[in-house]
Amino acid sequence: MLSADDERGRATADGGRVTEWFVTPAPILGAHPDMCGIVGAVSNEPVAQLIYDSLGLLQHRGQDSTGIATAEGSVFHLARAKGQVREAYRTRDMRKLLGTMGIGHVRYATAGKASAEEESQPFYVNAPYGIMLVHNGNLTNVRELRGDLFDVDRRHMNTQSDTELLLNVLATELQAVISGTHLDTDQIFTAVERLHERVEGSYAVIAMIAGYGLLAFRDPNGIRPLVLGRRESTLTGADWVVASESLVPEASGYDVVGDIAPGEAVFITLGGEMIRKQCHPAPRLIPCSFEYVYLARPDSTMNGISVYDARLRLGDSLAATIARYSPMDDIDVVMPIPDSARPSAMQVARRLGLEYREGFYKNRYVGRTFIMPGQAARKKSVRQKLNAMPGEFRGKSVLIVDDSIVRGTTSREIVEMARQAGARRVTFASAAPPVRFPHVYGINMPSRAELIAHGRTIPEANDVLGADHLVYQEVEDMKNAILAGQSTVTDLEMSCFDGRYVAGRVDEEYLRWVEETTVS
Structure with a gap:
């Protein structure tokens, strides 16, 4: 299961469909900054x-x-x-x-x-x-x-x-x-x-x-x-x-x-x-799952599926995973990373019977860090984009919910900000599964070596992240949450989570070529 205490975290939650070549990271020459x-x-x-x-x-x-x-x-x-x-x-x-x-x-x-x-x-x-x-x-x-x-x-x-x-x-x-x-x-x-x-x-x-x-x-x-x-x-x-x-x-x-x-x-x-x-x-x-997880605005409906409702359901299923694998007796409050994680975080708090608080204030005049080219620009922008309010963190054990963790740059900075604001303990939860594989269909995550979850168990990813506890959504739970309540869409493009590429001849040689020809 996908918790930081589970040493089986190296396995993907897709029934073993991923071929062996995904295991070893390839050398990267740059970031594929459509x-x-x-x-x-x-x-x-x-x-x-x-x-x-x-x-x-x-x-x-x-x-x-x-x-x-x-x-x-x-x-x-x-x-x-x-x-x-x-x-x-x-x-x-x-x-x-x-x-x-x-x-x-x-x-x-x-x-x-x-x-x-x-x-x-x-x-x-x-x-x-x-x-x-x-x-x-x-x-x-x-x-x-x-x-x-x-x-x-x-x-x-x-x-x-x-x-x-x-x-x-x-x-x-x-x-x-x-x-x-x-x-x-x-x-x-x-x-x-x-x-x-x-x-x-x-x-x-x-x-x-x-x-x-x-x-x-x-x-x-x-x-x-x-x-x-x-x-x-x-x-x-x-x-x-x-x-x-x-x-x-x-x-x-x-x-x-x-x-x-x-x-x-x-x-x-x-x-x-x-x-x-x-x-x-x-x-x-086979629409892209990441549209529902992160990219689209919550007030949009795509392929008959409300983005907002999908994110609420992602929170429901994430709450069940957190309850199974986290120390629930030592969580005081649930906080979202605004804005895209807010619906999921609200449902997590509701399902777990925990207080929901807004501990991070977002500067709306700074761009989304995930879509900023270059690691340095992303890292610099995190603290310009978010500010932790000490009164909401001081002395508390906080459960922070984000929509996803890709490179880990933003998440690591957020964990550090929470501790500096006085948090006693930080549990970090992702409404999406571990991003282990490149995305080649129009989302900015083509380089395996940049992905915090690639080639790492969940505990190893958490060592990089620096939280006390790390919980991820599971792949099938994500799929079921997005697709619930309708019958038009029966499958999702989830390659960054499960390594299954649904279009084109995407193999090891192609991925290496993409990584070698990317630009920062």
Whole structure:
């Protein structure tokens, strides 16, 4: 079981499906600094403000750079910049973003160079017709694609971004199926079908085709999310928005139509007509578990599962594990690490009959430490982001609940802060299981040597963490908690917890290549 007192902690809780090569850490040359938020809209009104506001709602998904593109007829307008949304765009930028169709992106880079502004999205290609594209996810066959695009398709790549690869695959396949001078939806959907045959990994995509409309599609496993919203218009047709999370259409006054299905493509014409088609012969819905654990906002619903309710259930199951393996007679109070751990911590306190207190004050003007490139930046930002209030800690045995423990940098600093604030004893609990393996589908955890739980038992991880006691959620408990109460989703992408990669050819050679080519 996954407690710090259990010497069987080296085993994963997945029934032994992980192969032997995961055991020994590989040398690391750097950190793979694309967790992203994306949005697209077609309206009867100018969309620049809607895209800007939507990106602000998705800021938690990326703070490295941002970009907005709009279409005024067949003319594209583009503004891209490093940094957060509210700081990136000036009035002159917004004034030039004319048009009633647009896309936007917030980026935290996991592929390519985190500091390179030229890798900010959207990406553009001028043929066929002109396409602008944004993408959330990571492709796992980038080496093969890069070779094919150059040797066979004669296309030049100007960056290391897999989004540029994805755009050029789409453009190549669209060019190949066009007959005549007019583009129709059958040709668009055929191009997406052919793209699915070539591309491996995770991808939620929104693209504008100049003079025609907005295209959105999702990988055949549905790893990364994409939600469709609709609003009745007083003019011709309806207004549409597509985004990474349901909070975007909801906050903007749109009705949530539902999730774009795995392998499905949706095309929205400039006149507001929506056409959708399944473009993969064998789609399956296996969404990323980390969306529910940490990445998504709690007020979002993805694949029919409320993120907030899932986190409450994670707290319920974590409480049962804590009760089994922790010294319950010596815990005075339960405290969350704000904000994403709060629902789970509240349920832990409720289930265990313990007092719930807010011992850490969060500075909301510092970015999420998990999505800051580089260990040094993460460590420095912890104490700028959180402050422990001594009155809540002094002389108490505290149970601190966090959503997850990845590298351990933040958690170790938090344990130390609790002790400095006067805590007599610190028990640390994670609402997620141990992160033992790299995540290659768009979450920033590709390097095994950086993961505190990789190659360590739970007691060994706790030695690094410095708590008196460490408790993790178990893998099956996490899965059951997220999936409870519905039947649409029956499996989750949990590779960072169980080492099972559901998309692409992810083997030891691939993981070593990823680790050796990452950037800090």
